[in-house]
Amino acid sequence: MVANLDTQTWLTDGDKNIAFSIRHQGKRLFQQQSPYQLVEVFESYAYGRVLTVDGLVMCTEADEHAYHEMIVHVPMLAHRQVRKVLVIGGGDGGTVREILRHPKVESVTLVEIDAVVIEASRQYLPTLSSTLNHEKLNLLIGDGIEYIQQASDETFDLIIVDSSDPIGPAQGLFNKDFFLQVKRCLRPNGLMTAQSESPWFHSESLTDLTHCLRSIFEGDRVHPYLVFIPTYPTGMWSFIYAAKGDIHPWQNLDRAQAQAFAERESLQYYNADVHLAAFSLPTFVRKLLSA
Amino acid sequence: MVANLDTQTWLTDGDKNIAFSIRHQGKRLFQQQSPYQLVEVFESYAYGRVLTVDGLVMCTEADEHAYHEMIVHVPMLAHRQVRKVLVIGGGDGGTVREILRHPKVESVTLVEIDAVVIEASRQYLPTLSSTLNHEKLNLLIGDGIEYIQQASDETFDLIIVDSSDPIGPAQGLFNKDFFLQVKRCLRPNGLMTAQSESPWFHSESLTDLTHCLRSIFEGDRVHPYLVFIPTYPTGMWSFIYAAKGDIHPWQNLDRAQAQAFAERESLQYYNADVHLAAFSLPTFVRKLLSA
Numbered sequence: 047m048v049a050n051l052d053t054q055t056w057l058t059d060g061d062k063n064i065a066f067s068i069r070h071q072g073k074r075l076f077q078q079q080s081p082y083q084l085v086e087v088f089e090s091y092a093y094g095r096v097l098t099v100d101g102l103v104m105c106t107e108a109d110e111h112a113y114h115e116m117i118v119h120v121p122m123l124a125h126r127q128v129r130k131v132l133v134i135g136g137g138d139g140g141t142v143r144e145i146l147r148h149p150k151v152e153s154v155t156l157v158e159i160d161a162v163v164i165e166a167s168r169q170y171l172p173t174l175s176s177t178l179n180h181e182k183l184n185l186l187i188g189d190g191i192e193y194i195q196q197a198s199d200e201t202f203d204l205i206i207v208d209s210s211d212p213i214g215p216a217q218g219l220f221n222k223d224f225f226l227q228v229k230r231c232l233r234p235n236g237l238m239t240a241q242s243e244s245p246w247f248h249s250e251s252l253t254d255l256t257h258c259l260r261s262i263f264e265g266d267r268v269h270p271y272l273v274f275i276p277t278y279p280t281g282m283w284s285f286i287y288a289a290k291g292d293i294h295p296w297q298n299l300d301r302a303q304a305q306a307f308a309e310r311e312s313l314q315y316y317n318a319d320v321h322l323a324a325f326s327l328p329t330f331v332r333k334l335l336s337a
Numbered sequence: 338m339v340a341n342l343d344t345q346t347w348l349t350d351g352d353k354n355i356a357f358s359i360r361h362q363g364k365r366l367f368q369q370q371s372p373y374q375l376v377e378v379f380e381s382y383a384y385g386r387v388l389t390v391d392g393l394v395m396c397t398e399a400d401e402h403a404y405h406e407m408i409v410h411v412p413m414l415a416h417r418q419v420r421k422v423l424v425i426g427g428g429d430g431g432t433v434r435e436i437l438r439h440p441k442v443e444s445v446t447l448v449e450i451d452a453v454v455i456e457a458s459r460q461y462l463p464t465l466s467s468t469l470n471h472e473k474l475n476l477l478i479g480d481g482i483e484y485i486q487q488a489s490d491e492t493f494d495l496i497i498v499d500s501s502d503p504i505g506p507a508q509g510l511f512n513k514d515f516f517l518q519v520k521r522c523l524r525p526n527g528l529m530t531a532q533s534e535s536p537w538f539h540s541e542s543l544t545d546l547t548h549c550l551r552s553i554f555e556g557d558r559v560h561p562y563l564v565f566i567p568t569y570p571t572g573m574w575s576f577i578y579a580a581k582g583d584i585h586p587w588q589n590l591d592r593a594q595a596q597a598f599a600e601r602e603s604l605q606y607y608n609a610d611v612h613l614a615a616f617s618l619p620t621f622v623r624k625l626l627s628a
Contacts (some may be wrong), residue, residue: 056356063382065347067356092354109537112619246400246567274565274573274619276537281572282565308620319617326614328403328565328606329599 057088059102059279064247066279068093068103075170080162087170093277095171097138099163099210105138106277107173111314113241114140116273116324117285119316121204121237122148123304124287124295128203131155132231134190134219136208137163139175145206146177147311155184155202157193191218194227201231207240212251220251222258229262235291242270245331246280255286256335263288269295270335271324273315284331296322348379350393350570355538357570359384359394366461371453378461384568386462388429390454390501396429397568398464402605404532405431407564407615408576410607412495412528413439414595415578415586419494422446423522425481425510427499428454430466436497437468438602446475446493448484482509485518492522498531503542511542513549520553526582533561536622537571546577547626554579560586561626562615564606575622587613 058067070088075095077086083099090096094107105113118141122128129152133141137158145154158164164187167175178185186193190207205228212220219240228238243251252270259268267289275283287295305318327335349358359381366386367378374390381387385398396404409432413419420443424432428449436445449455455478458466469476477484481498496519503511510531519529534542543561550559558580566574578586596609618626 060358063360064384065356065358065360067351067358069354069356090354111621272565274563274571276571276573280565280567282567314621315619317617317620317623320619323614323617326608326610328611329608330402330605332608 057090057096057098057101057103061247064279066277068096068106068277070096076166078162078166080160082160085160085162085166087166096277097163097166097171102211103277104210105140105174107171109275109277110138110140110174112273112275113283114144115313115316116271117141117206117208117239117241118144119304119308119313120271120285120295120321120324121206121239121287123300123307123321124298125203125235125237125293126298126300126303127235129153130202130204132194132197132202132205133157134194134205134207134209135159136206138167138171139164139178141206141208142180142183143174143177146180146182147307151182153182153184154180155186157186157188157190159187159189161187191224191227194224194231197227197231199230200233200236203233203236205232205236205238207238209241211243211248220255222262225258225262229290232290235289235293237290237293238288240286242284242286244278244280244282245272245284245334246282249334252284253334253337259286259288263290267292269325270327270331271295272327272331273324296325348381348387348389348392348394352538355570357568359387359397359568361387367457369453369457371451373451376451376453376457378457387568388454388457388462393502394568395501396431396465398462400566400568401429401431401465403564403566404574405435406604406607407562408432408497408499408530408532409435410595410599410604411562411576411586411612411615412497412530412578414591414598414612415589416494416526416528416584417589417591417594418526420444421493421495423485423488423493423496424448425485425496425498425500426450427497429458429462430455430469432497432499433471433474434465434468437471437473438598442473444473444475445471446477448477448479448481450478450480452478482515482518485515485522488518488522490521491524491527494524494527496523496527496529498529500532502534502539511546513553516549516553520581523581526584528581528584529579531577533575533577535569535571535573536563536575536625537573540625543575544625544628550577550579554581558583560616561618561622562586563618563622564615587616
């Protein structure tokens, strides 16, 4: 970390060799130590309000749309018949908000380990937490790993792993036992997506998770994709799509339907072209994942 | 700027609200004040050697391929018959290196205002400057604006504006008079590309340049595209493609030929899929450019 960056007015993410910093207005809007982590909300100058855990940026009001729209609408619009969804993590509410844009969805179960994240978002991130009281939402405070171990077979059309970095409480969300359970709980045509870090930063998380999912799902049913997220280190962020059945992430897309949805919902990042383009990986990323 | 970041070991780019920092090994490999700017080369930990002007990152060994491959091969492989190329800026040599991968090219003219940039690259960035002595290269030290004012009509198949930020010596490379000259000097089927900053950072440069080019070239012949560049602020960088004739940037692509080229040349970022995908803009970028 950049030891002498002024932590009173700058949030910094990164490691010992690179750093990404956002200036904020000094005072914390929210600050509470949970059993898991220090949860804070700041008012930044460039990106609106920022949610952090242990000082690391989880999301900002200005660019959270890229993350939440792309982790949700890519599988939703590939599948087209999603009724029942499970979200592991995602206590800020952004993922739930995007899922509930789809009228066919009948229920969403959110399992967030840290009630303080939900509280912070409810109080200070109203555009993210706007649907956390929705009647279709089953909001559970608990361990996603335990939840999925006890969940019934073939229950969900879509499972979204909206985790923080694979350190601290989210570590168990990056291993094979967990994803075996995810697959078991998916309906035969079910899909999953997970955030999978940056090809430039924590790249072993992306490669390990890709290999892990290829060993669980069939190899040609695992598809990493990329999104620009300026407030995450390096700005290049990855997600992984995996299908239990044969729903292909772009061959199965009804482009006209996807585009009409994006326009009707006034999405900020996702559109039908971006859905397809996100799977076109630069050659060095392809090589990283085939190694 | 982050006032108290340790400038002895960190390079920082950004503005008063966001910052992107790369740690280096302390000593400058190269440092010389030119008539235009302070030119330096550092050895960083995460991205290899870094060329800076006035303390801002121009390119790094680790991620320069994204920039240089995408500013060059997109127009080259759309056009497919490029013989004569003009590069304004680009004294590090990376753009020339990529152009000369295409055997049909007969001559490249590079006009770089700052001989010290070329000297720094020749001495300390051998992978970038590797073709600066090539027999097809006409290397001129001079003002690109003056050069193009005096150049003959319809001379080049491709003109690449490989400028630094639109402050300091590159300011005149972001205005209408300059691009009117660029169009004049293109052959009837000629193409141009220019780096055009980030939609998240200096976004007015991108919007102004897009509108400027649409007023010069026909509107449907101007196509912004996006590339992931982790060492530039926000990681999301744009280029603009403009065609004097009707060569369309992706409808005119021979995908098989483009992919074969990328593989033969062992490119690190560009491939035929990425060529197409780069033009799929997130909705907020589309809106920014249509405003």
